[in-house]
Amino acid sequence: xxxxxxxxxxxxxxxxxxxxxxxxxxxxxxxxxxxxxxxxxxxxxxxxxxxxxxxxxxxxxxxxxxxxxxxxxxxxxxxxxxxxxxxxxxxxxxxxxxxxxxxxxxxxxxxxxxxxxxxxxxxxxxxxxxxxxxxxxxxxxxxxxxxxxxxxxxxxxxxxxxxxxxxxxxxxxxxxxxxxxxxxxxxxxxxxxxxxxxxxxxxxxxxxxxxxxxxxxxxxxxxxxxxxxxxxxxxxxxxxxxxxxxxxxxxxxxxxxxxxxxxxxxxxxxxxxxxxxxxxxxxxxxxxxxxxxxxxxxxxxxxxxxxxxxxxxxxxxxxxxxxxxxxxxxxxxxxxxxxxxxxxxxxxxxxxxxxxxxxxxxxxxxxxxxxxxxxxxxxxxxxxxxxxxxxxxxxxxxxxxxxxxxxxxxxxxxxxxxxxxxxxxxxxxxxxxxxxxxxxxxxxxxxxxxxxxxxxxxxxxxxxxxxxxxxxxxxxxxxxxxxxxxxxxxxxxxxxxxxxxxxxxxxxxxxxxxxxxxxxxxxxxxxxxxxxxxxxxxxxxxxxxxxxxxxxxxxxxxxxxxxxxxxxxxxxxxxxxxxxxxxxxxxxxxxxxxxxxxxxxxxxxxxxxxxxxxxxxxxxxxxxxxxxxxxxxxxxxxxxxxxxxxxxxxxxxxxxxxxxxxxxxxxxxxxxxxxxx
Amino acid sequence: xxxxxxxxxxxxxxxxxxxxxxxxxxxxxxxxxxxxxxxxxxxxxxxxxxxxxxxxxxxxxxxxxxxxxxxxxxxxxxxxxxxxxxxxxxxxxxxxxxxxxxxxxxxxxxxxxxxxxxxxxxxxxxxxxxxxxxxxx
Numbered sequence: 001x002x003x004x005x006x007x008x009x010x011x012x013x014x015x016x017x018x019x020x021x022x023x024x025x026x027x028x029x030x031x032x033x034x035x036x037x038x039x040x041x042x043x044x045x046x047x048x049x050x051x052x053x054x055x056x057x058x059x060x061x062x063x064x065x066x067x068x069x070x071x072x073x074x075x076x077x078x079x080x081x082x083x084x085x086x087x088x089x090x091x092x093x094x095x096x097x098x099x100x101x102x103x104x105x106x107x108x109x110x111x112x113x114x115x116x117x118x119x120x121x122x123x124x125x126x127x128x129x130x131x132x133x134x135x136x137x138x139x140x141x142x143x144x145x146x147x148x149x150x151x152x153x154x155x156x157x158x159x160x161x162x163x164x165x166x167x168x169x170x171x172x173x174x175x176x177x178x179x180x181x182x183x184x185x186x187x188x189x190x191x192x193x194x195x196x197x198x199x200x201x202x203x204x205x206x207x208x209x210x211x212x213x214x215x216x217x218x219x220x221x222x223x224x225x226x227x228x229x230x231x232x233x234x235x236x237x238x239x240x241x242x243x244x245x246x247x248x249x250x251x252x253x254x255x256x257x258x259x260x261x262x263x264x265x266x267x268x269x270x271x272x273x274x275x276x277x278x279x280x281x282x283x284x285x286x287x288x289x290x291x292x293x294x295x296x297x298x299x300x301x302x303x304x305x306x307x308x309x310x311x312x313x314x315x316x317x318x319x320x321x322x323x324x325x326x327x328x329x330x331x332x333x334x335x336x337x338x339x340x341x342x343x344x345x346x347x348x349x350x351x352x353x354x355x356x357x358x359x360x361x362x363x364x365x366x367x368x369x370x371x372x373x374x375x376x377x378x379x380x381x382x383x384x385x386x387x388x389x390x391x392x393x394x395x396x397x398x399x400x401x402x403x404x405x406x407x408x409x410x411x412x413x414x415x416x417x418x419x420x421x422x423x424x425x426x427x428x429x430x431x432x433x434x435x436x437x438x439x440x441x442x443x444x445x446x447x448x449x450x451x452x453x454x455x456x457x458x459x460x461x462x463x464x465x466x467x468x469x470x471x472x473x474x475x476x477x478x479x480x481x482x483x484x485x486x487x488x489x490x491x492x493x494x495x496x497x498x499x500x501x502x503x504x505x506x507x508x509x510x511x512x513x514x515x516x517x518x519x520x521x522x523x524x525x526x527x528x529x530x531x532x533x534x535x536x537x538x539x540x541x542x543x544x545x546x547x548x549x550x551x552x553x554x555x556x557x558x559x560x561x562x563x564x565x566x567x568x569x570x571x572x573x574x575x576x577x578x579x580x581x582x583x584x585x586x587x588x589x590x591x592x593x594x595x596x597x598x599x600x601x602x603x604x605x606x607x608x609x610x611x612x613x614x615x616x617x618x619x620x621x622x623x624x625x626x627x628x629x630x631x632x633x634x635x636x637x638x639x640x641x642x643x644x645x646x647x648x649x650x651x652x653x654x655x656x657x658x659x660x661x662x663x664x665x666x667x668x669x670x671x672x673x674x675x676x677x
Numbered sequence: 678x679x680x681x682x683x684x685x686x687x688x689x690x691x692x693x694x695x696x697x698x699x700x701x702x703x704x705x706x707x708x709x710x711x712x713x714x715x716x717x718x719x720x721x722x723x724x725x726x727x728x729x730x731x732x733x734x735x736x737x738x739x740x741x742x743x744x745x746x747x748x749x750x751x752x753x754x755x756x757x758x759x760x761x762x763x764x765x766x767x768x769x770x771x772x773x774x775x776x777x778x779x780x781x782x783x784x785x786x787x788x789x790x791x792x793x794x795x796x797x798x799x800x801x802x803x804x805x806x807x808x809x810x811x812x813x814x
Contacts, residue, residue, distance in 0.1 A: 150727050233773070340680045346811035348684060355688055368700055371710055381710035384734060388706040392698040522770060524748050536770040592776045612770040624770055 002067060004144035005055030009146075012103070012404035015041045016133035023126025024194075039110050045132055053100045056093065060086055061637040068154040069093060069145050072604045075158035076585045077555040082159050083170045088176070090161055091308060091586055092145035096175070099135040102128065102180045109184050109209070113652045115147045118579050123191030124184075125425075131183050154586075158555065161594040163580045166226035170382065175220030179285040181213035182250060184551045186282035186323075193326050197273065203261050205547055208649050210278075214258060214512045215645040216253045222638035228318055233610050235520065235626045240290040240389040242263070245368045246288030249361055253281040256357035259350050266346060266412060272327070273354070279323045284361075286316045291368070342414035349407040355401045398450050401509055404502050405431075405458035407500045408465055423464075430460030458506050462499050469496070485674050489647060497648030504641025507633050511538030514605075514630025522612075526620045535627040537604045542566040548619045556580045561611035565600070575600060576609035577623075606631045613638060687733045688721060708732050708786065713761035734763070734795065738775075756785060756795075763789075767797035775802035 019041040022028060028035035030468035056069070060083050066069040072095070073086045088097040110121060110595070139145060162168070192202035218295040224247060225237035238244060257277040264269050290312035340347055366373075367384045372384040409423040434456025438449050466485070473484035489496040517536035525531065525545035534540045546562040559579045565572045578596035581589050598609040608626035615622065701767035709732040711719065716734055743754040744778050752775075753766045766787050775781060788799035 065691065181785075285699065290718045340684055341686065342680050343683045347681075348680070350689075351684060352691065355691045359691060363695060363699050363702075367702075370703065372709070380715075382703070382707045383705055383710045384707050386703040386788050392695075395698065522750055524750060593775055610770070613747065613751075620747070622750060622770065642721065 001055045001058045001062070002148060002240055003028070005052045005146040006144070007472070008048045008052040009140055010054065012099075013133060013140060013468075015048065016043050016136065019045070019129040020126050022131060023122050023129070026419065028122045028653075029635070035122045036412070036616065042103070042106050042110050042125045042129060045129060046100075046107040048367075048564055049100040049103045049132075049136075053087070053096060056096060057084070057087060057117075059146075060084070063156070063581050065154070065156050066148050067472075068147045068149050071149060071153050071156040073156070073159055075156040075555070075590070078156075078159055079164075079199075079554065081169065086661040088157055088172050092139065092143045092147075094176070095135055095139050095143055095308075096145050096174075098180055098239060099132055101177060102135065102183055105131050106132065106182055106187075113148070113205055117201060118193040119195055119197060120188060120202060123194045123364065124187045127187035127228055128183060128192045131187075134245065134311075134315050138308060142311060143308050158309060158582060158584055158590045161556070161580060161591055164204050164582075165227060165231050167230065171220060171223035171227050173215055178213050178217030179247075179250065179628050180219050182217060182254065182282050182285045183210060184209040185213070187409065189278045189366045190326065191325060193275065193330050196333060198330065200265055200268075203264060207261075208273045210254065210258060210261070214254050215642065215649065217247070217254065218645065219638065219642055220570065221247050221634070222252060222641075226312055226635060229598060229631070230599060233597045235608055235610070235624070235628065236515065237520070237631070238387045240364075240367070240426060242368050243292050245389075246291055250281045250284040250608055252361040252364070253277055253284060256354045256361075256665070257281060259357075259420045260354050263350050263668070265336070269347065270351075271334040271336065272331065275327055277358075279320075279327065283320050283323075284318060284365075286312060286319065288314055295666070297497055331424060331673055341583070344415045346407065346410050346412045346415075349403055349410055349650055353403045356396055356403070360393055360396050363396070364389065365560045367392070394447050398447070398454060399453045401451065401458060402507065405454065405461040426464045427457050427460030428495050430463075431457030445516050448513040448516045451509050455506050455510050455513075458502065462506075465499055466496070475599065475606055493650055495649050497644045497646075500644030500647060502643050502644075504644055505636045507637030507640055509636060511630045511633035515628065517629050519627040520624065522622070522624045524615065524620060526609070527661070530677050531625065533625050533627055535605050536629050539568055539605075541607060541625075542569075543609070543623070543625055545621055545623070548614055548621055554641050555584075556582045559611075559614065559616070561623070563598070563609055563623070564608060573600075575607070575609050577609045579613065601632050603632055607631045629677055683745045709775050710784075711733060712736060713756060713763050714758055714759045716763070731786065731788055731798075735782065735784050736763075738781050738783055744772070752800075756783060763793070764793050765795045765797050765800075767800050769800070771800050772802055775800065 018039050020646045022034055022601045023038050037430055049652055057068050058064075059067045060074055061073070063070065063076060064372075069090060069092050074083050078086070087093045106125070109124060113124075115593040183459065186210075188202045188206045192198055208385055222246075224244065227238040228239070228244075257274060260270050260277065264274055286661055290309055291564070296574055340351075341349065365608055367388050371383045374380065405427055409420075409427065411419050431453050435449065435453040438452055443449055443452075466488070469488045470484045473488055474481065477484070477487075479487065489500075519535060521531060521533045522541075523531045525543075527545055527547045530538055530542055530543050530544035542565070544564040544566070546564055548561045550557070550559050552558070557580070560576045561578075562574055562576045565575055575598040578600040579593050580596060581593045582591050584590050587605040595610055595612070598607075598611075600607045606626075606629055610626075612622040613623060614620065691772050698726060698779050704748075709719075711732055711734055712728050713734060716732065727768040734756060736758045739755040739757050743752065745752050750770065751766065751768050752771055753764065755762050755764050759764075765787075767785075769788075771801065773784065783802040785797045786793060788791070789795050
């Protein structure tokens, strides 16, 4: 099977090279059979990589430990679903996973894009194939997933226990899907530049793709937070680690892009900026892979580090030079069609939103790279950590949250005073009321107060938008409220799906603010001893150590420490946190011991217990107890955001659908009518 | 004043505040990342350095030097880069990756006392080799 796999990789490599060469030579413009050939080779590359993937899965499933990758990441006693996901557990498999998924996306882009954009497609094929060729090349020349060992080990080394978690089964592929799908919008942008067809055509062609990759990135990041929270055991979900930052960076610029393309569509402005953003987003996704794989920046996440990182660095530099040079040569074709008319307009709000997104991205990039930069400039390494990122990004994030409430309320072009008054009274009142309530409750943390009050304001904005939309439909069509709501969203998916995404973001902010009030206590307890911890919501928890039990499970030896939890004096149940020593099928330990956190979650707060170890083999246990407020809302915010994202990208009902236009016209007529009253 | 100019002014304010926040953030929260040898050079050049300035030291744990006191939740060990060795004391829970294996790399954040002991405020550990450190049972 490895021979077949390697053969398939070589075939993909050569076919990809053919595609790239023909696509960029431009010869296909006069010869339709060549343009056919370019597009067919995209499908062929996809087929080859599917074959290679099946070959790797076959090796994993049949425990062929003669294959280095199989021996390194699986073992006989590994549960079968982890054998399946071991495909992307290691670097070499990740590269193959990346290549095959990109080739599937590339083929889908060719299949699904409307014939209207046929003039772009061979260039798109060329760009996607160039990226695929790079990944396949790295595998062929530096990290062959089918490499065989000189001997066959009896058993493999097994999967890192921290990766043996449901979150880890879905999180990496989600994040990868996000990273990988960025290539498609990037390819369309480059194709538009190469073909000099720089109207909004390419933007319409990639609308769904940008939403897809944004959605995958969002889900991937949220799942990553969840995994870090339940698996790493330090009590939080975001630590501004370089690896986390690497996933956050393209998300930021992609989000900026999703907003700024609306200005280009409606007003013909920001053409250069949009191209710059999408190129930047693509480069940041490659940069993320570079820093996680090269080890140039120390991270607590231990990825395999190898010279593969430097392939990515080279690719990053070449990609940046080529795409920005291309953008520069088309500069004069990208004049804005109109100028900004007023500072008090939707356009201006979006511009500031974009500046803030890019500002945040820049500060995160700067902080991540600072150890390297300071060493280059001053000769000493200086690092910055979470305090830096919070100091810089909390104020910027709050400004952005405020704009989330402002943007949807301001008219395009130029907002009148009457418009402002009409739009802002309810949301502003909602914000002020929240503020007063918070102060009355005695909350004094400045940033938390600001976050929650602004959340109140944004919630006011979103509810007002839904309320007015529903009211307009009820008047126009005589529908009942629930029907009107469903139709409102269904017929105007982009707008109301967007508002639902905003609601998700708002929930995140509230949840993040909650973490400002977390409580923590460490204790060493003999069986029967207990400690108390009071929560920010005023509950008192009492933790009584019951004892430590030891047992063997499928592929691990477990020490479980059990605590009886009482909440406000009433028994709330037992919670067990475990120390696991994973073993291979000969009962030899593999990896360092890992901790399994005990979490009990409700809408207010999580009780989070970490068993840090037993005292000298006795039943005396060392614990850390946390009460983490509002964590559940992070995951719920993620769900709301994903739902909103799905609504905006659901097929059909695009901006051209007649029903939508009619509803919009109705809504606007109602607005005008109301304004005149 | 045209809207475009007003916007540029607003943009300048945003860009300026981002720049200010970054510069201030680095100044206030940045810590040196040193090897034990560099730490020794710095503290002998400027004796007040070690006490006044926070830093991180990246080094390997000296094998056999780890002393744990579970009751006080304190851990003492030595770190070395082969040139200089420093004793470290830490009160708190160390991560799972901090084992008694032979080749663990740690990043210790803290301050250096007059007695030459690093008082750590945070300890991060990374297993140097994921696959070779399998001890025989």
